[in-house]
Amino acid sequence: MPKKVKPAGDGKEEGPVPCKQDELWRIQEKLECYFGSLVGSNVYITPADSQGLPPHYDDVEVFILQLEGEKHWRLYHPTVPLAREYSLEAEDRIGRPAHEFTLKPGDLLYFPRGTVHQADTPSGLAHSTHVTISTYQSSSWGDFLLDTISGLVFDTAKADVELRAGIPRQLLLQVETTAVATRKLSGFLRMLADRLEGTRELLSADMKKDFAMNRLPPYYVGDGAELSTPGGQLPGLDSTVRLQFRDHVVLTVGPDQDPSDETREKMVYIYHSLKNRRDTHMMGNEETEAHGLRFPLSHIDALKQIWNSSAISVKDLKLTTDEEKQSLVTSWPCVLTNRGTQKKEQQITKCPRR
């Protein structure tokens, strides 16, 4: 997972900032729900009569909120449409600005990924402070295809012996891809495309999980008791349940990640962000934990029922036995709300917070 970090300039800027500001937490969390993609923020403070960064473009969609002072902006047509990387751009390559204006406190500016831009604080004014909110890094169709294809190949190879056949001897030692290999691979890609047309369960290798792991927890005021206080009554067979914080729960299918499962059976994974930490937002490393649950594929219909309905009776879940139904609804108390039996009042089952 790449770090969502914009390079620091010559010391005139600050950033990125862990999401410590309540107001930024509130805005970014809502935007993460809206876009379904991580949303980061950087603060830039630039003295009068100076410029932080030279002309450049970013690999993110950019929202600029001017907080203090004024900032003079020049935007240029992209040299790389929908750029996938941050890059400086030489003055002699960018031409004349397509837009030029000055932002004042309260102004909001949006420009798309790849827009070449530079900004300076005019002389004779106080310093400028703006916050840059950015999103949609590594969220292109190409990224999604890469994320999907490994699961698709893995899955198809289980059913198709041709994909399990060995590659020609010494293929890896060749300097150029042979015509035979190219023909074979393009044939497989066509076959995978046909198979994909009939698939409804898209396998996601990492994108869904990374998003759930690295995003902000739901915004709350106070101690977040509604997310975390243990207690409440677990749902039973006569209960009605509903997903709370649906925007913070992702459901995905993937090969079993349990190393003891050598056959790597497909499993359903539910990941949620209720216990994520706001102070390490998008600064995750290998130790960042995913909070989630793993269910056998036979549970997928019941999980989709819960996902798709505003409330569902446990008895109506599409599972074979009552034990399975009961065990399903009691295994994820953080995200499943027990709405009680018809006579009981709504109760919320809560889970401990770290």
Ligand SMILES: O=C(O)CCC(=O)C(=O)O
């Ligand atoms: O203030 C600057 O020098 C540039 C800021 C910038 O590139 C941004 O906010 O995206």
